[in-house]
Amino acid sequence: MGKIFLTALAAVLGLGIATAKAAEGVEIPSRDWSFTGPFGKFDPAARQRGFQVFKEVCSGCHALEYIAFRNLAELGYNEDEVKAIAAEFTVVDGPDDEGEMFERDGKPSDFWPAPFPNDKAAAAANGGAVPPDLSLITKARKNGHNYLFALLIGYEDPPGDFELLEGLNYNKYFPGHQIAMAAPLSEDAVEYADGTAATVEQMAHDLTTFLAWTAEPEMEARKQMGLKVMIFLVVFSIVLYAVKRKVWAGLH
Amino acid sequence: MNGMNNPLVKWIDHRLPIFTLMKAELTDYPTPRNLNYWWNYGSLAGITLMIMIVTGIMLAMQYTAHVDHAFQSTERIMRDVNYGWLIRYIHTNGGSFFFIVVYIHIFRGLYYGSYKPPRELLWMLGVVILLLMMMTAFMGYVLPWGQMSFWGATVITNLFSAIPWVGDAIVTWLWGGFSVDNPTLNRFYSLHYLMPFVIVAVVVLHLWALHRFGSNNPLGIDAKGPQDKIPFHPYYTVKDLYGLAVFLLVYAGFVFYAPNFFGEPDNYIPANPLSTPAHIVPEWYFLPYYAILRAIPDKLLGVIAMFASILVLFILPWLDRSPVRSGRFRSWMFKVTFWIFLADCVVLGVVGAFPPEGTWLIVGRLTTAWYFLHFLVILPVLSVVERPKPLPSSISEAVLGGGHSAAGAAAKPMEKA
Numbered sequence: 001m002g003k004i005f006l007t008a009l010a011a012v013l014g015l016g017i018a019t020a021k022a023a024e025g026v027e028i029p030s031r032d033w034s035f036t037g038p039f040g041k042f043d044p045a046a047r048q049r050g051f052q053v054f055k056e057v058c059s060g061c062h063a064l065e066y067i068a069f070r071n072l073a074e075l076g077y078n079e080d081e082v083k084a085i086a087a088e089f090t091v092v093d094g095p096d097d098e099g100e101m102f103e104r105d106g107k108p109s110d111f112w113p114a115p116f117p118n119d120k121a122a123a124a125a126n127g128g129a130v131p132p133d134l135s136l137i138t139k140a141r142k143n144g145h146n147y148l149f150a151l152l153i154g155y156e157d158p159p160g161d162f163e164l165l166e167g168l169n170y171n172k173y174f175p176g177h178q179i180a181m182a183a184p185l186s187e188d189a190v191e192y193a194d195g196t197a198a199t200v201e202q203m204a205h206d207l208t209t210f211l212a213w214t215a216e217p218e219m220e221a222r223k224q225m226g227l228k229v230m231i232f233l234v235v236f237s238i239v240l241y242a243v244k245r246k247v248w249a250g251l252h
Numbered sequence: 253m254n255g256m257n258n259p260l261v262k263w264i265d266h267r268l269p270i271f272t273l274m275k276a277e278l279t280d281y282p283t284p285r286n287l288n289y290w291w292n293y294g295s296l297a298g299i300t301l302m303i304m305i306v307t308g309i310m311l312a313m314q315y316t317a318h319v320d321h322a323f324q325s326t327e328r329i330m331r332d333v334n335y336g337w338l339i340r341y342i343h344t345n346g347g348s349f350f351f352i353v354v355y356i357h358i359f360r361g362l363y364y365g366s367y368k369p370p371r372e373l374l375w376m377l378g379v380v381i382l383l384l385m386m387m388t389a390f391m392g393y394v395l396p397w398g399q400m401s402f403w404g405a406t407v408i409t410n411l412f413s414a415i416p417w418v419g420d421a422i423v424t425w426l427w428g429g430f431s432v433d434n435p436t437l438n439r440f441y442s443l444h445y446l447m448p449f450v451i452v453a454v455v456v457l458h459l460w461a462l463h464r465f466g467s468n469n470p471l472g473i474d475a476k477g478p479q480d481k482i483p484f485h486p487y488y489t490v491k492d493l494y495g496l497a498v499f500l501l502v503y504a505g506f507v508f509y510a511p512n513f514f515g516e517p518d519n520y521i522p523a524n525p526l527s528t529p530a531h532i533v534p535e536w537y538f539l540p541y542y543a544i545l546r547a548i549p550d551k552l553l554g555v556i557a558m559f560a561s562i563l564v565l566f567i568l569p570w571l572d573r574s575p576v577r578s579g580r581f582r583s584w585m586f587k588v589t590f591w592i593f594l595a596d597c598v599v600l601g602v603v604g605a606f607p608p609e610g611t612w613l614i615v616g617r618l619t620t621a622w623y624f625l626h627f628l629v630i631l632p633v634l635s636v637v638e639r640p641k642p643l644p645s646s647i648s649e650a651v652l653g654g655g656h657s658a659a660g661a662a663a664k665p666m667e668k669a
Binding site (some may be wrong): 038042065066071074132135136139140142144175199215217218222223225226227228231232234237240243244245248251 | 285302324327328330331337338341486487490491493494497498500501504505507509512517518520530540576609
């Protein structure tokens with residue numbers, strides 16, 4: 001009976017997966033990432049380069065609401081470097097004792113400043129589309145990191161019969177293929193401090209690694225703790241099984 | 253329990269016999285000796301409820317129930333509260349595991365006839381717990397105020413608008429306004445905090461009713477004497493603990509390695525009343541009911557069918573008239589229909605995840621029809637036409653094959669006491 005049930009279940013689930021793929025259109029290619037898998041860690045060099053791409057390319061339009069300058073210490077920057085990065089930005093603070101708002105240099109405790117004061121301003125400056133906040137972007141999309149990478153390299157000329165609306169751009173992997181964001185990355189858009197060649201693919205990879213970190217900054221700590229917890233629970237289960245056998249031995 | 257001789261314990265127990273009660277109901281409590289591992293899920297459900305309450309109280313210390321701050325405060329819990337990510341992931345995955353455990357617990361009851369006399373009220377209290385859990389889970393899912401929180405709340409509360417005449421007024425009343433907004437979030441938070449304690453109260457009644465006649469067992473026959481039962485402690489405490497460790501292993505696997513497996517990516521986008529997600533889907537544990545709702549073309553009838561799919565469980569003890577409890581001694585027809593019914597529920601869950609179009613709509617309608625057919629036609633007819641197998645004369649005879657050693661084994665724990 002169990003067999004029939006399992007076969008029926010497999011048939012239904014198989015059908016489900018096939019339909020899901022058809023509905024989404026283009027399949028998102030999978031890629032090797034340093035941070036996937038039970039022992040995965042963020043590649044520190046790629047993450048720092050990705051931060052550079054974000055800072056120099058993306059941050060002009062996209063906010064990073066949940067990242068404070070102090071969080072950048074996790075990327076490997078020391079205290080002075082974090083202070084220096086924060087000080088590059090001007091932050092509105094106040095009110096002061098006279099009741100006036102004032103501007104000052106950014107401090108490590110400040111959050112990453114948004115490029116636009118509100119969504120209306122963001123939409124007005126970007127042809128009507130609000131650039132989404134990127135802090136959680138890899139968690140907020142299905143298959144997030146693969147999707148983000150694919151999207152960043154997915155810009156191409158539309159097929160001949162494709163009708164592209166005014167002001168939109170063709171992207172192979174975007175649902176519906178018409179995206180308001182113009183191709184953000186171009187060859188050598190940034191000059192990497194470590195000398196890595198800034199190809200579009202390299203920048204997309206680095207940026208995705210950085211944004212995977214902004215979405216799940218706890219990931220490495222989580223997996224490390226997970227390993228200890230799993231080992232403990234395996235041993236604990238075995239011990240309890242032995243105790244159970246011993247306690248019940250007299251009954252059978 | 254040597255502690256009973258402690259003078260302080262004696263003093264208290266004389267005035268408030270709580271130790272006597274604990275000894276009788278938690279330690280000595282006579283339990284059928286033949287419970288299999290499907291009987292672990294009751295205690296697992298209770299422990300999961302406790303985990304949810306503890307993590308929930310901790311989350312409530314950091315969470316802000318306001319449309320402008322709910323999403324942000326949830327993210328701050330994940331990032332800036334010490335081990336906040338751990339507490340939140342235990343809580344969100346705990347919701348899923350609570351339902352997994354309870355669904356297994358229910359199907360165990362369905363197969364072994366745990367709803368039959370004299371345990372009808374025990375069963376019905378269980379259905380009440382299920383309903384309360386569903387309300388609690390639904391309102392909890394709204395709290396992070398992501399896109400699915402907002403739109404899920406909008407869709408589900410809108411169901412009540414199907415009620416003739418007063419529907420729209422009821423929806424406005426539920427919302428506390430003319431759309432899902434801050435008053436809705438606030439009352440959902442309040443109720444989400446309250447309901448688990450109501451669940452605890454009903455669980456107490458559930459256990460009270462359970463202990464009246466004791467657990468059912470895989471043979472489905474009543475215990476004939478002391479040789480058929482063993483004290484709960486140490487036998488089932490250790491068996492439940494072992495089950496708990498294995499359960500925690502699976503649970504922790506998701507918490508630490510796939511914490512968003514059961515979630516929707518859309519819920520990491522802040523709620524936006526002006527932008528509707530392409531597919532609004534509830535959490536997986538609601539998908540079968542969602543499929544039933546959408547299988548029926550009429551909104552009011554769909555809502556009625558959805559609620560009826562749970563309410564039918566209340567009258568199950570009177571639908572299935574077979575005097576034999578355990579599926580083990582019922583005809584092959586019962587076993588076949590049981591597994592078909594289980595598969596039917598799983599298929600309903602799959603259907604619920606897809607838009608009601610084409611093949612999915614047809615499959616959804618057939619499986620919905622079968623769901624009600626199973627309870628309203630198959631089980632009542634089966635209990636009249638089938639010829640059950642002969643029942644063993646006692647638990648100890650069936651388990652020990654004679655009952656010679658039964659007296660010795662049963663006496664052992666008594667010596668300890």
